[in-house]
Amino acid sequence: MPDLSKMKKPDVKLVFLGDMNVGKTSLLHRYMERKFKDTISTVGGAFFLKQWGPYNISIWDTAGREQFHGLGSMYCRGAAAIILTYDVTNWQSLVELEERFLSLTDTANHDCIYALVGNKADLTDSKAHLCQDSDGLPEDRTECEEGRTETHVLSASPTPPASPTSLSDMLLHKQVAREDAVALYGRILRYKGLDEKSSLPADKMCFETSAKTGYNVDVLFETLFDLAVPAILRKRQENQASPTVDLEDWRQVSGKRGKSSCC
Numbered sequence: 001m002p003d004l005s006k007m008k009k010p011d012v013k014l015v016f017l018g019d020m021n022v023g024k025t026s027l028l029h030r031y032m033e034r035k036f037k038d039t040i041s042t043v044g045g046a047f048f049l050k051q052w053g054p055y056n057i058s059i060w061d062t063a064g065r066e067q068f069h070g071l072g073s074m075y076c077r078g079a080a081a082i083i084l085t086y087d088v089t090n091w092q093s094l095v096e097l098e099e100r101f102l103s104l105t106d107t108a109n110h111d112c113i114y115a116l117v118g119n120k121a122d123l124t125d126s127k128a129h130l131c132q133d134s135d136g137l138p139e140d141r142t143e144c145e146e147g148r149t150e151t152h153v154l155s156a157s158p159t160p161p162a163s164p165t166s167l168s169d170m171l172l173h174k175q176v177a178r179e180d181a182v183a184l185y186g187r188i189l190r191y192k193g194l195d196e197k198s199s200l201p202a203d204k205m206c207f208e209t210s211a212k213t214g215y216n217v218d219v220l221f222e223t224l225f226d227l228a229v230p231a232i233l234r235k236r237q238e239n240q241a242s243p244t245v246d247l248e249d250w251r252q253v254s255g256k257r258g259k260s261s262c263c
């Protein structure tokens, strides 16, 4: 039986959501382990604990596969920040955020923060300079270049598709422009009933990252940690006012001593 008294109780929860294959797990590995390593498609969900100053933050990685969709709203329950992740080389992964994942966030805190993250920025044509790791050192150039050749960009006036299959194929490979993510951020705020003027601006909350090179990964996590601090302080104040056992938080750590765990 693990010694529960020695476990860190998370102060706040951050949740990654997004379609399969967009790189959620890879972003977490890059930030927590400073590595880009092989992944297998996530089953259910997994969480990592991060000490941020005096605060303990749990970061939840969820499965993007359709078969696990039902679990998403459970993971979002009580979340202080939700990171909606797409693949910048896959237009459909942005569409899925709005169509499939946004409604899962209904269980998040009323003051939850939303970030949009376009991962795999190393695969876009315009980002050749991004092939560096998070320490600013050049990474394996060949790998970056190989990746880029896989990218397919739709021209401004695409030739009409010959069949529905080719349309979905084109959408799959169409790159996502930053403005499209910014427009979606605006729609997310409207969906949440939030006023754009008094919410965090799209400029600050729409990120492009590369788990492979490390580009913008630290900025993403550390911006979110900083933004989550007021929610932690509010929660601590509420707990002091009416001390109760938070079963959700307790469940997250019970039986799990390590830095990360799956469930």
Ligand SMILES: Nc1nc2c(ncn2[C@@H]2O[C@H](COP(=O)(O)OP(=O)(O)OP(=O)(O)O)[C@@H](O)[C@H]2O)c(=O)[nH]1
Residues within 6 Å of the ligand: 018, 019, 020, 021, 022, 023, 024, 025, 026, 027, 037, 038, 039, 040, 041, 042, 043, 062, 063, 064, 065, 119, 120, 121, 122, 123, 147, 209, 210, 211, 212, 213
């Ligand atoms: N080029 C490139 N490939 C990436 C990047 N991030 C992830 N990948 C690759 O994309 C694939 C999927 O990555 P995962 O991190 O497993 O994706 P996921 O979103 O966790 O997928 P699910 O667990 O199925 O929801 C893997 O082959 C990764 O190596 C990136 O920034 N650049």
Ligand SMILES: [Mg+2]
Residues within 6 Å of the ligand: 024, 025, 026, 039, 040, 041, 042, 061, 062, 063, 064
């Ligand atoms: Mg995963």
